[in-house]
Amino acid sequence: MGIKEFIGWVTLKDLRQGLGVTLKHLRRPVVTYPYPKQEFLAEERWRGLHTLWKDENTGLERCIGCCLCEKICPNWAITITTSHADDGKKVVDEFIVNAGRCLYCGFCAEVCPVRAIRQSTDYARKVHKRGDIILNKKELLERGGQD
Amino acid sequence: MPALLLLAIKVILTVTVVLLTVAYCVYAERKVIGHMQQRPGPQFVGWRGLLQSPADVLKLIIKEDIVPTKADKFIHFIAPVLCLVPAVLALAPIPFNKSGSLLIADINIGVLYILAVSELGIFGIILAGWGSNSKYSLMGAMRSAAQMVSYEVALGLSLVGVFMMSGSMSMVEISKAQSGSVWYILPQFLGFFVYCVAAVAETNRTPFDLPEAETELVAGFHVEYSGMKFAFFFLAEYTNMIVVSSIAATCFLGGASGWLLPPLVWYLIKVYAFLFIFFWLRATFPRYRYDQLMEIGWKFLIPLALANVVITALIKAYI
Numbered sequence: 001m002g003i004k005e006f007i008g009w010v011t012l013k014d015l016r017q018g019l020g021v022t023l024k025h026l027r028r029p030v031v032t033y034p035y036p037k038q039e040f041l042a043e044e045r046w047r048g049l050h051t052l053w054k055d056e057n058t059g060l061e062r063c064i065g066c067c068l069c070e071k072i073c074p075n076w077a078i079t080i081t082t083s084h085a086d087d088g089k090k091v092v093d094e095f096i097v098n099a100g101r102c103l104y105c106g107f108c109a110e111v112c113p114v115r116a117i118r119q120s121t122d123y124a125r126k127v128h129k130r131g132d133i134i135l136n137k138k139e140l141l142e143r144g145g146q147d
Numbered sequence: 148m149p150a151l152l153l154l155a156i157k158v159i160l161t162v163t164v165v166l167l168t169v170a171y172c173v174y175a176e177r178k179v180i181g182h183m184q185q186r187p188g189p190q191f192v193g194w195r196g197l198l199q200s201p202a203d204v205l206k207l208i209i210k211e212d213i214v215p216t217k218a219d220k221f222i223h224f225i226a227p228v229l230c231l232v233p234a235v236l237a238l239a240p241i242p243f244n245k246s247g248s249l250l251i252a253d254i255n256i257g258v259l260y261i262l263a264v265s266e267l268g269i270f271g272i273i274l275a276g277w278g279s280n281s282k283y284s285l286m287g288a289m290r291s292a293a294q295m296v297s298y299e300v301a302l303g304l305s306l307v308g309v310f311m312m313s314g315s316m317s318m319v320e321i322s323k324a325q326s327g328s329v330w331y332i333l334p335q336f337l338g339f340f341v342y343c344v345a346a347v348a349e350t351n352r353t354p355f356d357l358p359e360a361e362t363e364l365v366a367g368f369h370v371e372y373s374g375m376k377f378a379f380f381f382l383a384e385y386t387n388m389i390v391v392s393s394i395a396a397t398c399f400l401g402g403a404s405g406w407l408l409p410p411l412v413w414y415l416i417k418v419y420a421f422l423f424i425f426f427w428l429r430a431t432f433p434r435y436r437y438d439q440l441m442e443i444g445w446k447f448l449i450p451l452a453l454a455n456v457v458i459t460a461l462i463k464a465y466i
């Protein structure tokens with residue numbers, strides 16, 4: 001122990017520093033939100049609840065039913081049912097995102113080749129019944145838009 | 148008879164004021180610690196959360212009182228009372244103003260009485276741990292007993308210097324002795340330092356809150372208590388804080404003396420400053436390990452306190 005450290009030890013340097021830090025923070029403004037009273041506005045890049053998008057020219061769904069998002073989802077939160085139409089094209093019959101299982105990692109939005117599934121800034125899925133937490137295709141399309 | 152009536156009024160007044168202070172101490176603590184962590188603290192009940200304390204009290208009163216099946220019913224019942232009563236008793240010789248007219252009892256061994264009586268509260272803690280018939284409670288109670296025994300020595304010794312300088316153990320005499328000369332915090336700074344550390348340990352507050360270490364013992368000795376019985380432990384802890392703060396204000400900070408403002412206000416300012424330090428410490432420090440706690444007590448504080456006694460005696464004798 002050098003002379004400097006010894007003096008620091010005798011005068012309780014580390015304890016004094018700690019007390020100084022808390023005193024400094026006492027004067028700083030509050031950073032938390034009183035949540036239900038003041039709505040928290042998420043940043044644009046926020047990874048929130050999912051949306052399905054439509055093509056702005058044709059008005060058709062962008063999703064091509066490749067099921068990549070279903071595959072990559074680490075929590076198996078996405079379930080897609082597809083079938084083939086008469087002309088041989090793939091149709092997405094049902095697209096379910098279980099928001100209760102989702103961990104909002106954003107993999108599904110990242111992997112989608114046609115940017116059909118995206119994440120919105122909506123972070124709160126407030127429902128009364130547990131089953132209602134599941135988002136189906138209709139609701140996902142309503143939440144999304146066209147571009 | 149009027150003397151007795153006056154005494155009764157004084158007792159009721161003191162206890163009411165102290166219990167109200169305790170209720171708002173909890174509020175102040177949550178606010179101070181909250182702001183130190185950059186969050187607002189209680190803010191929904193009443194204006195800026197000012198009614199949070201009455202709401203908490205009401206909640207504790209109407210809460211169900213649970214007694215564990217295997218607990219010793221009588222001991223489980225008596226422990227919170229044994230904890231609170233000594234804490235309130237210790238308020239008797241505290242002089243809130245200079246003349247001592249707001250004093251319940253001017254005992255000539257005032258400080259000694261406070262130390263002795265508040266130490267009785269440890270029985271409550273040990274019985275609570277024992278009577279609950281739970282491992283966590285018992286561990287908390289054992290730690291508490293060990294801690295109290297170690298730190299009581301340092302606490303007592305740190306005040307001996309003050310007794311030597313003032314030549315008295317009465318709270319009123321000690322504060323009078325300081326009004327003529329300097330406050331004892333200057334000549335007795337070593338004693339003051341030891342007193343502060345030992346007082347925090349005595350009241351089982353962070354960083355010495357081993358008896359109720361939430362992270363390891365759940366809540367320590369009061370883990371099996373709920374409702375009003377739990378509130379008694381809470382009250383006892385905060386009343387003890389006020390008592391040790393009052394001793395510090397009287398013995399080291401000149402009691403009720405000060406400029407301009409009335410003595411009572413000065414006294415309360417000093418006591419509240421001490422309480423603020425308690426909150427500040429709680430917001431800053433993590434808990435000490437058990438062996439570190441014992442080491443600080445026996446290897447640092449007691450030798451320091453003894454050195455302070457010797458130095459004070461030498462100065463008293465030769466200067």
Ligand code: SF4
Nearest residue numbers: 073102103105106108
């Ligand atoms: S965000 Fe992650 S967890 Fe949620 S649905 Fe997409 S891939 Fe699955």
Ligand code: SF4
Nearest residue numbers: 063064066067069112
């Ligand atoms: S949302 Fe994208 S990734 Fe998922 S099935 Fe449709 S096109 Fe494929």
